[in-house]
Amino acid sequence: MSTAVNAPVYLNYINGEWSAASSGQTATSISPANKHEVVGIIQVSNADDLDRAVQSAKQAQKGWRKLAGPSRGEFLYKAANAMERRLNEIAETMTREMGKTLPEAKGETARGIAILRYYAGEGMRKVGDVIPSTDADALMFTTRVPLGVVGVIAPWNFPVAIPIWKMAPALAYGNTVVLKPAQETAVTAAKIIECFAEAGFPAGVVNLITGKGSVIGQGLAEHKDVNGITFTGSNQVGKQVGQAALARGAKYQLEMGGKNPVIIAADADLDLAVEGTVSGGLRSTGQKCTATSRVIVQSEVYEAFKQKLLAKVREIKVGNGLEGETWMGPCANENQLDTVLSYIQKGIEEGAELLHGGGRPDEAALSDGFYVQPTVFDKVSRSMVIAQEEIFGPVLALIKVDTMEEAIEAANDADFGLSASIYTSSIGNLMSFIQDMDAGLVRVNAETAGVELQAPFGGMKQSSSHSREQGQAAIEFFTAIKTVFVKS
Numbered sequence: 001m002s003t004a005v006n007a008p009v010y011l012n013y014i015n016g017e018w019s020a021a022s023s024g025q026t027a028t029s030i031s032p033a034n035k036h037e038v039v040g041i042i043q044v045s046n047a048d049d050l051d052r053a054v055q056s057a058k059q060a061q062k063g064w065r066k067l068a069g070p071s072r073g074e075f076l077y078k079a080a081n082a083m084e085r086r087l088n089e090i091a092e093t094m095t096r097e098m099g100k101t102l103p104e105a106k107g108e109t110a111r112g113i114a115i116l117r118y119y120a121g122e123g124m125r126k127v128g129d130v131i132p133s134t135d136a137d138a139l140m141f142t143t144r145v146p147l148g149v150v151g152v153i154a155p156w157n158f159p160v161a162i163p164i165w166k167m168a169p170a171l172a173y174g175n176t177v178v179l180k181p182a183q184e185t186a187v188t189a190a191k192i193i194e195c196f197a198e199a200g201f202p203a204g205v206v207n208l209i210t211g212k213g214s215v216i217g218q219g220l221a222e223h224k225d226v227n228g229i230t231f232t233g234s235n236q237v238g239k240q241v242g243q244a245a246l247a248r249g250a251k252y253q254l255e256m257g258g259k260n261p262v263i264i265a266a267d268a269d270l271d272l273a274v275e276g277t278v279s280g281g282l283r284s285t286g287q288k289c290t291a292t293s294r295v296i297v298q299s300e301v302y303e304a305f306k307q308k309l310l311a312k313v314r315e316i317k318v319g320n321g322l323e324g325e326t327w328m329g330p331c332a333n334e335n336q337l338d339t340v341l342s343y344i345q346k347g348i349e350e351g352a353e354l355l356h357g358g359g360r361p362d363e364a365a366l367s368d369g370f371y372v373q374p375t376v377f378d379k380v381s382r383s384m385v386i387a388q389e390e391i392f393g394p395v396l397a398l399i400k401v402d403t404m405e406e407a408i409e410a411a412n413d414a415d416f417g418l419s420a421s422i423y424t425s426s427i428g429n430l431m432s433f434i435q436d437m438d439a440g441l442v443r444v445n446a447e448t449a450g451v452e453l454q455a456p457f458g459g460m461k462q463s464s465s466h467s468r469e470q471g472q473a474a475i476e477f478f479t480a481i482k483t484v485f486v487k488s
């Protein structure tokens with residue numbers, strides 16, 4: 001176990017150099033599995049540091065955008081190779097710093113590497129279209145140009161995948177980047193940036209700055225030289241970021257919450273449905289914006305599904321994510337633990353029936369970590385707070401319905417619309433679900449979580465600013481279209 005005295009120190013990365021915050025202030029990044037364990041000492045930067053990072057990105061953008069796409073792609077391939085060499089170390093850091101289990105952290109790091117390679121290849125793909133002009137002597141076509149400097153504000157729940165799925169397309173399309181990670185996962189972010197440094201990106205193309213959200217995050221959103229802001233996190237902060245960007249005419253992209261439903265139809269394969277509900281709802285301790293939170297079950301199979309679900313949830317081993325037998329790690333920070341516990345309390349007060357969990361685990365060995373039991377509520381009604389607000393924890397709310405129409409209506413009864421899934425063997429059910437479900441991701445006989453890097457990702461309603469990330473869709477945010485008209 002590290003103490004703050006002998007913990008490694010991580011710096012900002014600005015203009016190709018590692019530097020301490022000019023404020024002289026630092027903070028500790030601690031392990032949620034044991035709050036006395038310090039993973040690293042991180043910088044608490046101020047507005048001057050931020051300005052240096054933005055100016056270095058602005059300076060570097062002039063040369064970076066002039067490189068050919070395939071040449072930019074080469075740097076991304078090198079970053080991917082550097083990350084691959086350090087996969088185990090980065091994954092272990094992620095587990096220590098935010099709590100998800102080591103196999104999940106390894107999977108996420110491998111996903112980060114695959115995303116880098118996908119966007120490295122993007123440097124060789126087409127960027128425009130030829131459009132027939134009404135003038136027979138003219139050539140009309142579209143091309144795309146980068147936005148300029150892109151500010152990346154990232155959360156702690158996917159500390160490798162989210163920064164990379166934002167930075168990789170930004171860079172591939174010719175932007176330069178200032179990354180502001182969540183303080184909870186600043187050490188993991190520093191290790192990613194070490195891989196970018198090793199790849200030899202020109203100075204200023206990639207910058208890392210850590211600090212408070214209200215100072216560095218808000219500062220990025222408000223900075224006049226930041227041309228695009230891409231954010232993932234809470235609804236409240238996302239809206240603030242969007243408003244700050246809008247006020248000065250910058251482009252922005254927000255990926256926020258979810259209240260994702262799974263529908264269990266009367267004709268579902270119940271074992272498959274239980275597996276998908278447990279995995280979708282409780283992996284990563286429910287801290288995914290795509291996590292299953294509302295479980296809408298047709299009355300014919302309600303009791304049978306409930307019993308099978310409880311049998312599986314009872315088997316879950318909660319513990320330190322570094323230990324092989326652990327299935328579910330702690331919440332990522334104390335705030336998150338308190339939020340989850342307060343929602344559980346609210347559920348009880350509102351009259352939902354607690355079937356399993358509901359508090360912190362009893363084991364003495366877990367008392368210094370931010371652990372919570374996997375929790376299942378029965379008799380949840382659609383209007384209850386636990387059926388409406390994002391909990392971001394391992395809490396499943398069972399809702400009983402009679403018909404498929406009622407199931408889809410219940411599934412749509414939320415302010416969010418990120419992901420939704422259905423378990424059914426009926427073509428009629430799945431067609432209605434695909435057509436009528438208001439969500440950016442609709443999944444059939446598969447859990448709500450799980451995003452493929454080559455497909456568009458984003459939500460409807462309050463879940464996003466209506467743009468899409470990942471896959472080819474990323475080009476829409478990270479570039480601007482130019483329509484070119486050439487007359488001979």
Ligand SMILES: NC(=O)C1=CN([C@@H]2O[C@H](COP(=O)(O)OP(=O)(O)OC[C@H]3O[C@@H](n4cnc5c(N)ncnc54)[C@H](O)[C@@H]3O)[C@@H](O)[C@H]2O)C=CC1
Binds near residue numbers: 216238289339392
């Ligand atoms: N959609 C998602 O994937 C995520 C959703 N959340 C939701 O947000 C809730 C709270 O988690 P937090 O970590 O507090 O999320 P948050 O929205 O405060 O943090 C996300 C990022 O925004 C930054 N930030 C904070 N205040 C800012 C500001 N005023 N201006 C600009 N950037 C700012 C943070 O430093 C972090 O990098 C969770 O309980 C969950 O419901 C949290 C993380 C990820």
Ligand SMILES: O=C(O)CCC(=O)C(=O)O
Binds near residue numbers: 232451
């Ligand atoms: O389900 C996934 O893999 C991605 C989830 C996600 O983007 C998030 O939680 O922010």
